[in-house]
Amino acid sequence: MTRSRKLLWSAGGLAGLVLFLLVCGIVVLRSDWFREQVRQRIVSEVESATGGQVEIGEFRFDWAQLRAEVRSFVLHGTEKEGEAPL
Numbered sequence: 001m002t003r004s005r006k007l008l009w010s011a012g013g014l015a016g017l018v019l020f021l022l023v024c025g026i027v028v029l030r031s032d033w034f035r036e037q038v039r040q041r042i043v044s045e046v047e048s049a050t051g052g053q054v055e056i057g058e059f060r061f062d063w064a065q066l067r068a069e070v071r072s073f074v075l076h077g078t079e080k081e082g083e084a085p086l
Helices: 003-029 032-050
Strands: 053-062 067-076
Touching (some): 032 053
Antiparallel strands (some): 053 067
């Protein structure tokens, strides 16, 4: 094999690897597992910032429009039991 042929094979292999990693990344980012990880991270960060307890029913992210949506967000603060949350 000549040097140029080796470089061509190496470049093709590298391009294939990049494409494979890109497809794997897209699959992971669109998975329910990833959405749950993001939802748990949001809950953790808001609880840490506010000192309250947070409930999030659902987290969605639309990759086409780069839009995030949180549904059923409840922040429990210092209210007594039976009182409405914040």
